[in-house]
Amino acid sequence: xxxxxxxxxxxxxxxxxxxxxxxxxxxxxxxxxxxxxxxxxxxxxxxxxxxxxxxxxxxxxxxxxxxxxxxxxxxxxxxxxxxxxxxxxxxxxxxxxxxxxxxxxxxxxxx
Numbered sequence: 001x002x003x004x005x006x007x008x009x010x011x012x013x014x015x016x017x018x019x020x021x022x023x024x025x026x027x028x029x030x031x032x033x034x035x036x037x038x039x040x041x042x043x044x045x046x047x048x049x050x051x052x053x054x055x056x057x058x059x060x061x062x063x064x065x066x067x068x069x070x071x072x073x074x075x076x077x078x079x080x081x082x083x084x085x086x087x088x089x090x091x092x093x094x095x096x097x098x099x100x101x102x103x104x105x106x107x108x109x110x111x
Contacts, residue, residue, distance in 0.1 A: 002110055002111075005110055006040075006103070006106075006107060006110065007033070007036050007037065007040070009102070009103060009106040009107070009110070010036040010039065010040065010099065010103055011029070011032045011033050011035075011036045012102070013098065013099045013102035013103055013106075014026060014032045014035050014036055014039075014084075014099060015029075015032050016098065016102065017094075017095040017098050017099055018032070021091055021094050021095050021098070022091065023086060023087040023088055023090070023091025023092075023095075024085075024086050024087075024091050024092075024095045025084070025085045026083060026084050027082075027083030027084075028083060030083070031081055031082070031083025031084050032084070034081050034083075034084070035077060035078070035081050035084040038077045038080050038081060039073070039074065039077050039099070042073045042076065042077055043073065046073065047069065047070075047073060050069050050073075051066065051069065054069065067093065067096075067097070068093075070093075070096040070097075070100060071089060071092040071093040071095075071096045072092070073096070074086065074092045074093075074095055074096035074099070075089065075092035078092075
């Protein structure tokens with residue numbers, strides 16, 4: 001049940017980002033759900049590998065390079081879904097920040 005709630009929370013966060021951030025577009029609810037699933041899978045499998053591989057630069061930037069990894073994964077996820085598009089790095093950065101904040105706060109209340 002928590003998995004479905006987290007998926008819906010991420011979907012709502014993506015729809016919020018698409019509504020307010022120029023450069024991020026989602027065509028409909030199905031595309032938002034698919035984007036949430038793909039982002040979840042990328043964060044589950046690819047993000048830990050990237051964090052380990054980029055640990056030295058993350059250490060030098062005092063952890064700020066994690067933001068670059070999150071934005072890159074957000075932008076990369078948009079290449080897989082037809083109704084989800086991100087036009088540049090800055091919208092991907094802002095979008096990933098908002099999705100991360102909303103998801104973190106929502107997951108805190110779900111647990």
